[in-house]
Amino acid sequence: MSETLLAVDDLEKYFPVKSGVLKRTTGHVKAVDGVSFQIDRGETMALIGESGSGKSTVAKTIVGLHEATGGTVWFDGEDVTHPSEEQLDEMRDRIQMVFQDPTSSLNPRRTVGTSIEVPMQVRGVPAPERQERISELLDLVELNDEYLYKYPHELSGGQKQRINIARAISIEPDLLLLDEPTSALDVSVQAKIIGLLEDLQRELDLTYLFITHDLSLVRNFADETAVMYLGQIQEKGPTREVFHRPRHPYSRALLSAIPVTSEEEESYKPRHEPLEGEIPSPRDVPSGCRFRTRCPYETATCETVEPAFTDTDGGPLVRCHVYDENYADEFDEVPDVGATAAVDDTSSDGGSGQFAVTSDGE
Amino acid sequence: MKYWQYLVRRLTGGVVSLLGLSIIIFGVSRILPGNPARMALGAMASEKQVRELSREMGLTDPLWQQYVQYMQGLLTGDLGQSLETKREVATDIAQYLPATLELITVAMMFTVVFGIPLGVIAAQNKDGAVDHATRLVAFFSVSVPGFFIGVMFQLIFGYLLEWFPITGRLASEYSVDRETGFLLVDTLAAGQVDAHLNVWLHLLLPALALSMAGMGQVMRITRSSMIDVQDQDYVAAERGFGLPSWLVTYKYTLKNAFVPTLTILGLLYASLLGNAFLIEVVFSWPGLALYGVTAVMNNDFNAVVGVTMTIGVAFVSINFVIDVLLGRVDPRIRLQVEEAT
């Protein structure tokens, strides 16, 4: 029923490593190394990964802040991998981004009002109209006109991030790339921002690509989840499935490492298996399965053969040799919350169902 | 990229700068109004004389040929003849350079020896009386014209108190074999202790006057970088582990704080060279700068080019040395270079 808004196909972004007196290129940092996914209109896709996984690079390549080394980016049916000036203009009308650091993404010398104004100003929206729209936007992000003439240093982190969001939605984009929008914020503020994003999505029919290192954050927020490691997606599928039965050893490790606040939640985590060692440098990606150096299940095959995606029952695609062979014995399940969610869905349809898992396919 | 490769790149950059400098100087001499031959001969010379000299100097050749010739000269150390001394400019420079280097080296020594400790002390007494006092000293030292301080030194310590000689490098009653041209070295090598002391007497006032401006800058930059470093987590951690506080200050803090100071020293070297032109005039110091000023006043163009290029080379080399030192003091710089792209 739904139509695909963004599709990324085998995307690659390599940064050259230059060395020597003459700056010859001697190698590549494979920041993004063959990433594919697609997002349907109105959906939220979460891209999970630790530092160095290339998740931010994916976003910056999509919006054209980096040029793709390989692969294709389709936006609304159009190939925008290497956009023409015209395409770039159109893309910037329709794709916007919210950055991680709310402080550094606001110009310290501009007032809140003039910061929000920029996208409209560039598009030649007349001044009175802009003023009106800014007030509207401030309302949308639950601030008010008192903030118009404040400078960023007068605002708290959460308020700054609201301003960033207001600027991003000022020209009514279709797709919003959220690059760790809450990771610099305190948890009580984070909850507010996530709530705001959920509201905006519903009201403005936005599509989100939500990038984060915090798995627990996307549990209720994303329809689809993809887990990245060293420039490659290791597992992707419906969020509910990924949490209910994490198939890739890395997804399991990520999930099990989350510190939680109740016994009940502990039971939702897979068996605790701290990973060995550290994340290798993306300059020096291990052969075969790139996760094998830290994997508790490593086999001989893992060293030589790069695993391809395997379809699993239930939906997610997984890159793992071991998952095939030993699935039943080694991988335990965590409780499925589908049941609760479903109840939530039906019981509170129009009203306060805002936090429930959105399951579009039903 | 290895650090040595980075250094080679920097050095290449320096050489390119020198090349640019040579073009500027060449351009100034040939493109701007004023015929060098006319300048050499003076206003009284006839047109014919000027034309002849022009041909002799190659001024009638195409510009690029002139430049090639000029560069050939520069590279082989043939800087032409000085119109004033009637000797090879290279010979003149070889004679006058050591006096300037000696002066600058001692001045630099004063700058570092007084500037850095005062900066450290100011930082440790931040906002205290000592800090304010050093701030005043620093203001004074960067605001007072070097030549004026030289004149004041002469007036007070020379004329009034008669503690120090006011001109020259060595009293006439001493004679020294000028082996290296550095009188401090030559007198010691010859075992003439009296003469050595006399050289110091002559050096002290001009070197102090010369070091003044830099001292204030070094003091302030050391102070501010010490304060920056003192606020770092690692310094708090070192104090937290109960290490002796002198160790934290002079070993762990100062080494980090030294990096910006070292960077400034490169620029300072340039300002020392510049100020030397004034100080040498005040103290009649027989150095390169005084030679240069005389050359400028006499339109002795070959000499001006020689002096300018020598100073350019000195500047590029000193900055290279500082790059090397920076890599030694701060492994981050070295490692960053080796990591980055």
Added chain:
Amino acid sequence: MTLAEPIGDDPILSVRDLHVGFDSFDGFADVVDGVDLSVGRGEVVTVAGETGCGKSVTMKAILRLLSEPPAQIEGEITFDGTELRSLPKREFDRLKGRRMSLIFQDPMSSLNPTFTVGEQLADTAQFGGRSDTGVLEYVRRRYLGGERAEARERAVEMLREVQMPDPESVMESYPTQLSGGMRQRVLIAQALLNDPDLLIADEIGTALDVTIHDQIMTLLEDLIADHDLSVLMITHNLGVARQVSDRIYVMYGGRIVETAPTAALFDAPKHPYTQGLVASIPRLTGDPMAEGIDGSVPEYLDPPSGCRFHPRCPYAHEACREHRPETIPVGTDAGVECVLYDDRHDAPYDAPTLETTRAQMGTIADQSQTTASELGGD
């Protein structure tokens, strides 16, 4: 009774009525306002709170890492029976680094970038807590005799204990050459080199990636047991606090608003702030996440009167504005600074539970909800 020592007799560290203020250009900032806390022997205690709640300042005040002025510190800090505030610097330095040690927040900035790890560790091993060492003695012990080699040996041992891969080559490395996780291990090794009794740790590993953080916490738990350490830890992450600590203090606006043993705190948080905080954490159970706490942390230059949380509290009423609430004991080892639990006041609300607060926060969000949908218009 006082909640400063809920664990009863003879704590290793006890802080009474600590006040820390700063004279700044804009006026006086009252950052720590009467904090009581204690750490029992062998106990792991956490101070939890969000950015700007004063937890780091509390830690720095205990360790005398704040310069006075601008800081103004009052109160009583006792370590193992010794009053620290009045202790001469020399003796304090001896305690610091030998009997109490610390781990700083950011593994990236807590190691000196211009010295090798070995140099820093060996100096700490040899001279940590020996601040009276003179230059000559330093030179003698640093460069002559076999003492340095011994110290380096000890450092390598310690690196091994924190499960550092290839400790010998790490000794020769500069901090920038190490990954975040490795630096964190170096910092832990450095803190434990002189076998302290009390470890004060500021946000260990929270700057690291999840899987690395996980490794570090597991390691830390082992080390605490092996070395029989008492620990005062500071964190903004309640999950982390729950994972390692026996008891938790929740701090807000420069005050301790609630304390309880870990399990009790998470089972039944009492203070509306604690409840809001717990409710704001995204949950793995898939239950809805509450929409966070309204407003932002108080300004210390002009803090709210009475209870400092009242402008953000869904249960606030007149009494909250007027007086700072008293600490109400809950059993013998817990307490909460909130009038809702004070029998002497007639609060218009019943004491809320975590669930009621969750619901409450939802309602607050609903208001803006209506505004937003009116204007958003789809």
Added chain:
Amino acid sequence: MSTETTDAGQSTPESESLLDSVVSQQRRELWARAWKRFVSRPMSVAGLLIILVVVVAALLAPVVAPYPEHAGKYTDFAAALQGPSLDHPLGTDHVGRDVLSRILFGYRLSLMMVGVVLGFGVPVGVVLGLVAGYYGGWTETIIMRLTDTALALPPLVMALAITSALQPTLWNAMLAIAALWWTWHTRLVQSIVASERTEEYVQAAELAGAGPLHVMFREILPNTLSPILVKVTLDAGFVILIGAGLSFIGVGVQPPQPGLGTMVSQGTNYLPDSWWFAVFPGLAIFILVMGFNMLGDGLRDVFDVEVNR
């Protein structure tokens, strides 16, 4: 049930005028704060006062100087080399001119030099620095290589070399210094831009569709203004020193024009007896330069920026 107790300060302003008053009040507070910081440093205020007094006195020199006619070619050998007195507070020079009057006119020349050098050097340097820092790559390499070349010589030496090829006059000296001065600002601005360029607010502006001109001049430039202002203040002192230095060795202001450096130079010939002739012009230079340095240092603190001279 909780509405009335939860909320502080989320009310919307009722009318336009209320909003306007909030705005102007906020701006005023911002400036008031900066001013308060500034005046809390006695030295910065002293610096500002020195500059104001000197500038006013220099502008009004023809009116306030006791002997305006002594500014140029004027001789009265009978009055030569008189010590400070009521008639001549700072004494007279070797041809009997009033030193105080000549100092006031000398200030005019020094300030004019500052104006010309910085008026040309700063805008050129800033624009080149913006371009180099923003575009990077070859543009940056070329501009910065040029800058490094010009910086490979002390400004005084460079000015000497250039004036030697032309005529040693005040205008040529100014030309020479101005021709080099932009490099310092190019350096400063380029380094700021290079680091600002990676800030997310620049990326955000680019994503918003803003073109290079908007990003350079509307987004980045405002963030470089305070360091530039600080540097300009410190520069002013430096330019005065260099100008005086050039005049001192005889390639700047030419007699009988009253250059401050020229006067010191002439005065040295009459040391130690007629000390005032050399000492007062020297002090005059020192005081004005000190004023600029104290002001610059104060501004550096107010704006909290790192600028070295």
